[in-house]
Amino acid sequence: MGENEVKSMSKGSKIRYLREILGLRRTVFGAKIGYSYQQIERVEDGINAVSDDLCRKISKEYGVSMEWLTGDEGAGELVLEESEERRRKRMRQAYEESGLSQREFARQTHTSPSMLGDVIAGRKKLTIFYAKKIEEGLGIGADWLMYGDEKAKEYPLSDTMIRYMKEHPEIRKEIFERMETDAAVMNKDAEGT
Numbered sequence: 001m002g003e004n005e006v007k008s009m010s011k012g013s014k015i016r017y018l019r020e021i022l023g024l025r026r027t028v029f030g031a032k033i034g035y036s037y038q039q040i041e042r043v044e045d046g047i048n049a050v051s052d053d054l055c056r057k058i059s060k061e062y063g064v065s066m067e068w069l070t071g072d073e074g075a076g077e078l079v080l081e082e083s084e085e086r087r088r089k090r091m092r093q094a095y096e097e098s099g100l101s102q103r104e105f106a107r108q109t110h111t112s113p114s115m116l117g118d119v120i121a122g123r124k125k126l127t128i129f130y131a132k133k134i135e136e137g138l139g140i141g142a143d144w145l146m147y148g149d150e151k152a153k154e155y156p157l158s159d160t161m162i163r164y165m166k167e168h169p170e171i172r173k174e175i176f177e178r179m180e181t182d183a184a185v186m187n188k189d190a191e192g193t
Helices: 003-007 011-022 026-031 037-044 052-062 066-070 084-098 102-109 113-121 128-138 142-147 159-167 169-192
Strands: none
Touching: 011 026, 011 037, 011 052, 011 066, 026 037, 052 066, 084 102, 084 113, 084 128, 084 142, 102 113, 102 128, 128 142, 128 159, 159 169
């Protein structure tokens, strides 16, 4: 979709576009800002008006400018700003969900225990380099850590996985066949509606 097409969208369409870029279901997208699936659906479909309150909450939670979200044609471009605070929260969540001690977390990610503590405490920023080390060592997606991409949290397409896939064409074939089957099912469903 071109930049001009996005700029000329309705507010509801912009919200749908943002949600889809973030890879979030309506339930998850809405829950983070205190709205239900149905409320988000009705806004996206143009049934309900987009309130200033909703725009403020989306802007704050998802780091998108109010100018882009509420503006008319030509008003700014979509820029997603990921706050350090949200990155720290995801880092803390990853650490807590791992169930590892700080020392063991650092050992498995080939980093230092102090690095983990510094990132969580906000004394250092979470960098893509550190996020990649966590991805490789623990299988927690760097794209989730850095940008909040929920689809990339587990089983990330890490460099290790890509190397493995290159070495195992039979697995690539199985995945390719599954993708073709899924696409055929989706096309059939789309024709039936």
